[in-house]
Amino acid sequence: MLVNFQWTESNETELLINGNEYFSRVFEAIRAAREEILIETFIIFNDEVGQQLKEVLFDAAARQVRIHVTVDGYGTAALDNDYMTALTNAGIRLHIYDPKPRLFGMRTNLFRRLHRKIVVVDGDVAFIGGINFGADHLPDKYVMGKQDYALRVRGTIVNDIREAAGALLIEHQAVQELPPTQPSSSPTGGAAVRLAVRDNTFHRNDIEKLYLEAIHAARSRVVIANAYFFPSYRLFHELRNAARRGVSVTLILQGRPDLPWARMFSSSLYSYMLQDGISIFEYTEHPLHGKIAIVDEEWSTVGSSNLDPISLSLNLEANLFVRDSRLNQRINEHLSMLIDTSCQMITAQAAAKGRWWRAPLMFVSFHALRHFPKHMGWLPAHAARMETLTPRSQKADAQRSEQNAD
Template structure:
């Protein structure tokens, strides 16, 4: 099922953990009815600890609290950390947990990469920010630059319904809340998700439609940038029409290979008149874009093979001139103050010996989703975490398989 555009919403841009965490933790702590949370990563650090206590407080308020985490991204939480939540009434579900082989995690592909929170079916958050201290500036040079949005209004009903779909039928049916859908603002918003079922290219389609209709400007800030040919072609076509296309990509990456893959495309993009900046102040983890003066998107989906073809993702597509302008002003300031422009002359240095590598790597990565697609697809498959008391007073965690359809 694809979601429709919803009018009458309020949307607020939240930049980095400094703006996101206080808002989401306060919303969770004051929940009275329900908290639904999905995330790729929770680390057992000061941010994870604050999230844990906020969830425990919500459960203490009498709210139903359901959190779903990824079995790869959130694989190392300790049994006592989890047990404290479970004993307080927080229900924890893990997406595709798998045992390590020779100390290595094997569940690499088709991850639950979404970052969604819905509180009391009235307020929702979507973005790219995980629950870890590396999203705060005091983490140091490797602190991540990232984004989320807080929304109220009719769109929350779609987000609430979609988040419930991740749970088992019994858990879905236990939610008796009617989402608050009254008019909250002037934003027109559409929920766009990618799964491994009927909506496997919905986010990509939203980008493509907006790019084909672009007339003035396009700014994309993306952490892991290696889109397929269709997206690259529409960027090229937009640039040829006179649209000013600007890319803000990683210059100080948390994963160096990510910048290496992106740079495979620089020569082609620069020759088409596309402007490229590399953000060098800190690792860029954002997944945001804007086109012209109304269309914007914020969410969890990168423009790379994992996000566009394999992972479970969630973005909001936002039509709101004021929001678009705020995001534009921020990104252009980011580019001018904290980025270095990439020139074609610089990229062509040593190109003669790198060209064959670029050619082979580009075509391998273009076909990577199809290759990875030979692996079994992960439909929403969850295991519920339970605690078992040990004689010495410690706790260990065991799993109970859930049936999700």
């Protein structure tokens, strides 16, 4: 997917915090859809959120809206056949990215996953973030509900997001092209926005490069809230260099992790970052699933990419990068509130506990994981494919045709 995305002007942006805000805005857009709905997501669960998604998609399909839903074959492997059959029988095009059979009951497509979360409606409004379609993104209702973020955008950037979603479908021959759409209005917002995607062919480092550029140019502050933080050498050094030259660098990381091993890797870096003046806070109220950051008073990013080897070097990811002081201020106020009310500050004394055994672990894990994507490249590679499910009635017709031909 060779698409060179650039900064676009005249965009409206809205920060959506957690699933309750995200789902209501996405479902509202789907209910108003006239022509087309494009959805990419890592996971759909057949729970209260998945059922709501199914119902609004059914209603849209009944209005003859063109619908493509693309899910990851690993992340959505547990979605039951009845749910998927109901979608396809309603005329919804359901695509499975890199489906692979289980081996001895184990999923084998562990890496190079479709981790993007994109929704585009009528080429008019789009959503990008880290929120999957599941009730585990409702922290207001569930103790282990994830803290996460997305952006709702309108304006010229929507064309780029739609082009990225369409390019994935075209690349895997799920469609030949996307028909043109007619947005209902022409927003004239003040935000400059750029889409960055990560894939394993043409855009391997786009997201990381934009992070590096912003941190390298930072003058006053860098605030990053990221679920799985185990950055590349370059990103690690840029953060330390920024702190050394007087930039206030603040990290908000998992303190109540859904994956304990992820916190272990991040915490192995704490002492080294604290030595350079980086402030580290662990969010303890809910599992942190966000991928959000601000630099200085204008730059911000929200998306699906963690700052770890899997996201930065293997997965298909999508982030929006924004130059807008109002959004930057909104994010800063929210993250400052989290620090004040729901975070524990990591001190040098706390980070030093157990360092005699964690230092060797840090050295081994840091260098092993840093080279992990390269080592994965030595294994026999397979070209990721996409499977488009067909309605059960169409399958039956095809089988009867084959039997008659025989």
